Amino acid sequence: MSLLEVKNLSFGYSRATxxxxxxxxxxxxxxDEGELVSVIGHTGSGKSTLMQMLxxxxxxxxxxxxxxxKNIHESxxxxxxxxxxVGLCFQYPEYQLFCETCAEDIxxxxxxxxxxxxxxxxxxxQAARFVGLDEALLDHSPxxxxxxxxxxxxxxxxxxxxxxxxxxxxxxxGLDPAGRSAVLDMILHYRQETGATVIIVTHSMEIxxxxxxxxxxxxxxxxxxxSTPAEIFSHYEALVSMGLNVPSFTKIIYALQKRGLHVQNxxxxxxAADAICAMLHAEETSP
Amino acid sequence: MEQDTLLKFENVSYTYEEEEExxxxxxxxxSFEIKKGEFIVVLGHNGSGKSTIAKLSxSIYLPTSxxxxxxxxxxxxxxxxxxxxxKIGVVFQNPDNQIVASIVEEDVAFxxxxxxxxxxxxxxxxxxxxxxxxxxxxxLHETxxxxxxxxxxxxxxGIIAMxxxxxxxxxxxxMLDPKGxxxxxxxxxxxxxxxxxxxxxxxxxxxxxxHADRIFVINDAVVERTGTPDEIFSDAAFLETCGLELPxxxxxxxxxxxxxxxxxxxxxxxxxxxxxxVRQTERA
Ligand SMILES: Nc1ncnc2c1ncn2[C@@H]1O[C@H](COP(=O)(O)OP(=O)(O)OP(=O)(O)O)[C@@H](O)[C@H]1O
Ligand SMILES: Nc1ncnc2c1ncn2[C@@H]1O[C@H](COP(=O)(O)OP(=O)(O)OP(=O)(O)O)[C@@H](O)[C@H]1O
Ligand SMILES: [Mg+2]
Ligand SMILES: [Mg+2]
Numbered sequence: 001m002s003l004l005e006v007k008n009l010s011f012g013y014s015r016a017t018x019x020x021x022x023x024x025x026x027x028x029x030x031x032d033e034g035e036l037v038s039v040i041g042h043t044g045s046g047k048s049t050l051m052q053m054l055x056x057x058x059x060x061x062x063x064x065x066x067x068x069x070k071n072i073h074e075s076x077x078x079x080x081x082x083x084x085x086v087g088l089c090f091q092y093p094e095y096q097l098f099c100e101t102c103a104e105d106i107x108x109x110x111x112x113x114x115x116x117x118x119x120x121x122x123x124x125x126q127a128a129r130f131v132g133l134d135e136a137l138l139d140h141s142p143x144x145x146x147x148x149x150x151x152x153x154x155x156x157x158x159x160x161x162x163x164x165x166x167x168x169x170x171x172x173x174g175l176d177p178a179g180r181s182a183v184l185d186m187i188l189h190y191r192q193e194t195g196a197t198v199i200i201v202t203h204s205m206e207i208x209x210x211x212x213x214x215x216x217x218x219x220x221x222x223x224x225x226x227s228t229p230a231e232i233f234s235h236y237e238a239l240v241s242m243g244l245n246v247p248s249f250t251k252i253i254y255a256l257q258k259r260g261l262h263v264q265n266x267x268x269x270x271x272a273a274d275a276i277c278a279m280l281h282a283e284e285t286s287p
Numbered sequence: 288m289e290q291d292t293l294l295k296f297e298n299v300s301y302t303y304e305e306e307e308e309x310x311x312x313x314x315x316x317x318s319f320e321i322k323k324g325e326f327i328v329v330l331g332h333n334g335s336g337k338s339t340i341a342k343l344s345x346s347i348y349l350p351t352s353x354x355x356x357x358x359x360x361x362x363x364x365x366x367x368x369x370x371x372x373x374k375i376g377v378v379f380q381n382p383d384n385q386i387v388a389s390i391v392e393e394d395v396a397f398x399x400x401x402x403x404x405x406x407x408x409x410x411x412x413x414x415x416x417x418x419x420x421x422x423x424x425x426x427l428h429e430t431x432x433x434x435x436x437x438x439x440x441x442x443x444x445g446i447i448a449m450x451x452x453x454x455x456x457x458x459x460x461x462m463l464d465p466k467g468x469x470x471x472x473x474x475x476x477x478x479x480x481x482x483x484x485x486x487x488x489x490x491x492x493x494x495x496x497x498h499a500d501r502i503f504v505i506n507d508a509v510v511e512r513t514g515t516p517d518e519i520f521s522d523a524a525f526l527e528t529c530g531l532e533l534p535x536x537x538x539x540x541x542x543x544x545x546x547x548x549x550x551x552x553x554x555x556x557x558x559x560x561x562x563x564x565v566r567q568t569e570r571a
Contacts, residue, residue, distance in 0.1 A: 013432065014432065018427075019428055019429055019432060021432075040464075041464070042464040042466065042467070043434050043435070043436025043437055043462065043463060043464050043467055044433075044434040044436065044437055045464075048434070091435060091462075092435070146333050146334040147333040147334060148333045148334075170462075173461050173462060174333075174380075174458065174461045174491070175333060175491065176331070176332040176333045176491050176530045176531070177491065177493070177530065177531050177532035178332060178530040178531075178532075179332075179333055179530070180491075203462070203463060203464050203465065203468075205465060206535070240466070243464045243465065243466035243467065244464060244465050244466070245465035245466070245469075248494070248535040248536070248557065249535065249539060251557060252536070252539065252557050252560060252561060255557065255561045256561060256564060256565070259561070259565050261564070261565065261568055269535070269538055269539055269542055270542065272539055272542075273539060273542035273543050273545075273546055274546075276539075276543060276548070276564065277543065277546045277547075277548060279564075279568070280548060280564070280567060280568065283567075283568045
């Protein structure tokens with residue numbers, strides 16, 4: 001049994017109106033304990049809708065979500081519990097900070113879980129450490145923080161619930177390059193330390209290629225690919241036709257292949273550098 | 288001021304009201320000039336002052352000190368407010384702040400309607416703008432039900448439909464998928480090349496700066512450096528101190544050089560690297 005089993009999910013918005021939208025169509029997949037899975041797909045493909053279904057903020061019209069074998073949408077209690085066990089950090093979460101201090105914002109989830117004050121304090125501190133938020137900032141208003149710091153504060157709030165599954169909906173959108181790598185590093189570090197299962201929604205093919213064990217591709221509400229980065233990014237044309245692409249490094253490799261050069265496929269900067277070196281070396285030594 | 292200057296900042300500083308007591312400046316004594324028809328990309332870390340500069344560009348904010356001139360008009364002079372906003376359109380960072388109507392095509396028509404254009408002209412501009420951003424099929428949809436990326440595109444269409452002399456886009460591609468990003472970039476480059484529209488593009492993606500005429504690097508409320516993409520991207524250490532990075536191709540070049548591959552300096556675009564590698568294999 002997988003940690004998370006998603007079975008035949010379907011969902012539509014604005015039913016019985018002229019604006020009816022089928023946001024998810026018969027989506028099924030499994031996620032195992034400890035996996036890091038990325039979800040990619042064009043804008044409006046249903047990624048955020050799907051994520052909100054995995055922690056029971058939305059209820060599917062058809063299909064079910066099983067967490068450790070139990071249907072999270074079965075009852076009000078199971079849905080409520082799912083919010084803590086599957087921690088969802090929204091797209092642009094900084095717009096949802098509302099407490100007087102950062103510490104209170106981070107403590108919001110743990111408080112709702114009914115944890116004792118000592119435990120909450122401990123968790124707030126630990127989560128702040130994970131995201132690299134200076135302890136001195138914890139007493140500040142979240143509105144005093146920079147964009148990148150707000151994002152970290154919001155992510156810490158989800159981490160503090162110590163969810164079994166941590167979902168981050170576009171965690172690096174709007175961050176500067178330094179902020180992007182800092183937030184990614186901190187997610188990877190959190191995962192390493194806690195063994196948590198992580199799902200990342202992203203529009204960056206480079207990030208999906210660099211961090212994922214597996215990638216899910218949504219297209220117009222349907223799950224069209226569920227595979228390793230190598231397998232996914234071998235479908236160049238299919239991805240382009242869905243509004244996606246391959247990582248920038250892969251594009252260079254494919255262009256070289258098109259020019260008749262023998263170079264191995266690669267999906268990250270390091271792998272592309274290795275492949276190109278091997279190609280140049282082979283050219284030199286060939287007669 | 289010269290005739291061919293669209294936007295000029297003269298020793299501009301700006302303080303947000305909330306920050307007045309701390310004496311903290313969001314923008315500190317900056318000066319620059321943007322020529323008609325230029326394509327400028329603005330890079331800078333979070334909180335460096337980019338959005339503040341965008342809002343100073345068409346009189347949404349007025350300088351605390353210094354002057355902003357739009358086609359020679361001082362934005363601080365009250366009568367100039369409307370003419371300045373017609374000259375330079377700003378697409379905000381958060382599209383939710385920008386959507387005004389409940390139906391997509393009404394939202395895009397809002398600007399042109401205020402220009403008192405004939406109905407037929409408005410219709411044509413709205414359709415053209417929606418097609419340019421790939422949202423034509425959504426023209427009858429409700430705006431509040433769109434995804435983030437879809438809203439962003441509608442906001443851009445709203446500005447394009449006004450046909451301003453210049454357009455400032457504040458991170459227009461932050462929420463978009465790869466095709467959406469490429470489409471928006473192509474759209475703004477076309478507006479620049481074919482209609483001669485001046486473009487100021489604010490972004491956190493180095494790749495989007497590769498084909499700019501000039502790049503402005505903002506750092507801690509000042510314009511730290513301006514230069515061509517070649518000039519700016521040749522200084523990796525400088526980029527890092529500003530919280531920025533090399534474009535992907537340049538990163539790959541660095542890794543190749545570390546592995547002993549000899550490459551000329553200043554390769555920043557994929558096309559340049561591909562040509563160089565093909566050349567090297569042909570020589571071998
Ligand atoms: N509250 C809502 N009411 C009606 N339709 C909605 C609502 N939220 C989303 N939709 C529609 O459902 C579809 C899926 O939206 P969703 O937000 O899940 O996409 P997404 O893949 O997360 O997109 P993005 O990459 O832009 O964040 C879109 O067509 C969107 O317009
Ligand atoms: N409404 C506001 N009130 C008070 N301070 C503000 C306000 N908006 C921005 N600031 C502050 O002004 C400075 C510049 O902000 P600005 O939004 O211009 O940065 P930016 O470069 O656009 O950042 P980002 O890349 O995160 O969008 C920051 O220190 C920010 O905290
Ligand atoms: Mg989304
Ligand atoms: Mg900004």
